[in-house]
Amino acid sequence: MDYQFKDIEKKWQEFWALNHTFKADNHTDKPKYYVLDMFPYPSGAGLHVGHPLGYIASDIFARYKRLKGFNVLHPMGYDSFGLPAEQYAIQTGQHPALTTEANINTYRRQLDQIGFSFDWSREVRTSSPDFYKWTQWIFMQLFNSWYNKAADKAESIEKLVKHFEENGSAGIDAVCDDDVLAFSAAEWKALGNREQQEELLKYRLTYLRESTVNWCAALGTVLANDEVKDGFSERGGYPVEQKKMMQWSMRITAYAERLLQGLDKIDWPEPLKEMQRNWIGKSTGASVRFQIAEDGGQTSDFRLLTSDYIEVFTTRVDTIFGVTFLVLAPEHELVPALTTPGQKAEIDAYIAQTKKKSELDRMADAKTVSGAFTGSYVINPVNDEKVPLYIADYVLAGYGTGAVMAVPSGDQRDYLFAKHFNLPIVPIMDIQQIETEADPTKEGRYINSDFMNGLNYKEGTAKVIAYLEEKGQGKAKINYRMRDAIFGRQRYWGEPVPVYFKEGLPYLIDEKDLPLVLPEIDKYLPTETGEPPLARAEGWKYKPAVGAGNSLSFGEGRGEAYEYELSTMPGWAGSSWYWYRYMDAHNNEEFASKDAIAYWKDVDLYIGGSEHATGHLLYSRFWNKFLVDMGLGIEEEPFKKLINQGHIQGRSSFVYRLIDTEGRGTNTFVSHGLIKQYKTSELHVDVNIVDNDILDIDKFRAWREEYKDAEFILENGKYVCGVEIEKMSKSKYNVVNPDVLVERYGADTLRMYEMFLGPLEQSKPWNTNGIEGVFKFLRKFWKLFHDEQFNFRVTDTEPTKAELKSLHKIIRKVEEDIERFSFNTSVSSFMIAVNELTDLKCSKRSILQDLVVVLSPYAPHICEELWVLLGNRAGSLSHTPYPKFNPEYLVEDEFSYPISINGKTKMNLNISLSLESAAIESFVLASPDVQKYLDGKTPKKVIVVKGRIVNMVL
């Protein structure tokens, strides 16, 4: 029989499913290997050819590792909470669970037909209560924890309470809110429950706090920074504004340093690590206190000041003698109190102007200098000079302390500001050039700097910090750019937060009441009063067991009902720990058993896109570190090795509609080569009715009613379409569906072609043009095992040297390629090997059997079929050992030997391998070809590499 991929693929996919061929075992003597894909959000559009790219690569790796004797965990699931299903629900009224279920079924069907070796018995869905029960449970653990800086780990809140009861707040070094109180043990005990709970909230790792959030009115929800692009929501493109709200947050900043340090220990792409480093944004510097001058023209509000100094953060404390003014962010809390009556009008106008400016304007305006003088002055702690205090929008309220010390000689923004407001510019380095711009040099020696004069950067910095510490007006400080992560969405389709409110304070529900299942509601919109959709749920109230407080004992009966939290968790909650669930997916007692975690530990190989660099991949590392602190996880880093697969872009096709004299579109279309002669407008056209950039005119007319009578202006009798590379999306009509390709060429061809397309990590446009080549290869491979009439035929005679050479070349090559994730080059090598064996008319069983094993990770279906035809037990292929490479077969008697003369002239000599190195040299020199060039002379220099002459210089 000819290569019947349809029957073969169906047969083996059914076989694998029926026999649970890829079910991973939690108890074996084999070494473990955990291969994970970033699980997909099941969108309504289904899979396009870009999605499987990473899955195919991980599947090849997983199958290869099985052949290498590992117990492989290779699971798949769905990140199934998310906005699109909810948007769809709002429009149609269809419950998001139904939409999600339908989409998952489509995904599953599409995934199955590509022949992945997933262990589906471990499937997870973040929107299933069995799963989100544990997301809620981890939330509770975070709520019940605080970060002890002294121990550098998270600890139970009970431990903190105990400390407060015994010692008060003394001796606690925690990551917490800025406004924590100082109290004695007695004072703590004297506080009421309410005050105590309020205080504890400032320490908890999930906490409720008023914070500025990205509010998207159109979506009715809060968005994370990485979900906002240029002031618009990433999904939908709606405007986003800044708004103050009570919000759940996660104290990820507690882990900033560990998240940074951990990057050095993991095998991730360097650019991705760099992105995380930038996101964490560590900067080392100092914080300095500038006393507010009392004769600086105070306001009537001066007595209302909460402090009598302004704290700034600087990375260049050594330049402090060059400070000629201070600048506060317009939003800084001290601004009203520090504005003198004479300056009030100007300051208020400036603040009003800043508020009006959107993010976008503020960015566009980056080069224009603006600001206003408060009328107040502060004292420079190193020389007691009075410097004026300004506000300006180039200082950001959210970074550092929202205040900067301005050194115009060393910082360009300060320089421009000083020029604009006519403020002095004092050089502080002997080699500083400041005629036209600031010079931030660290070279040279200090001048105009009193006790620092003559010192260099290193000495000066140390000295000034020591001086400030001595005076109590400054200290070395490390600052991070990263903010705590907002952990709440005013949305329906997410995990409910397992919290209820009693007298305005949040309490956890009892663990026994998990999961807190998402209630049914009639409409998926916010309420008329602007509350989240969950406010619509009837009886959405919690009745704590009688006598229950937070983490106290529970009685039998249920008491009064209290309001639940109405917001739900953000999209990244479930994905921040899901890899643990795969280890023990059906456990009802724990998120995963200690046993399972001890065995699988961490993910050995994680494949996914780089777009998750500062979202999912950072949050996951954070939750993992927390779980390790709790003694629940083992490895400090969850993903040992990470590969970013590139994005497959769409290749959009365009037609050009003729515009008539009145500027209206006509029903005439101009071929791409002629558009310069006409006035046209560009329209996307479905890539499925375009072949090799030539439009199928009949299909175009049938595509849409409005094009039924379309006319065309052709070139060379053809309508040529324009082409552009864009993101693959439905609206651009450039989506290529893998189903079509599987139907036409089969899964094995699709798998190999996606790998053949280019390096895994590189982004590239999808182009189906070369797929025929891979398909031809598989047919050729099939033919190796069959005679002309397609009867299966192999022989048991001894293989020849040439056959063994071909085989062992491919054994070694594939092993090397897979280990370094160079899947594209092994596809080429397979083609070479099969071409060689075809030329040799090889039909030796021993050769072909090994070849099947080597190819099986790439093209599993055809290999399983041939494996059985070769007389092996069905299903045994996936655990057959990978053939052992024997270098002996690659040794040759004679090799073709390239030589250059003067680095240029090239020639080939055939040299016997039996010659010794020294003999080779004389052989080469004596050869007539070489002699012709040497012309009787001896070469000046002979370059020998690995015992071979490669070049001779005359």
Added chain:
RNA sequence: GCUCAGAUGGUGGAACUGGUAGACACGCAGGACUUAAAAUCCUGUUCCCGUUAAAGGAGUGCGGGUUCGAUUCCCGCUCUGAGUACCA
């Protein structure tokens, strides 16, 4: 602006530690088989000059450098893509 990645034939790409640049595939051209087409197979295919064949020259974004020898290493530049954005 800053950070990172990249640039090789008509196209996707290969060349792993500096050692025959263009593997493999697509496309294209020619041929075989066929009444014909499809499928299959064979030959050629970096460019220039030349051509019966040969021989020669140039060549990995641009300009330099190191080296016997550079797609590979170093310096400067151009362009493309990604991330980030007044971070003190």
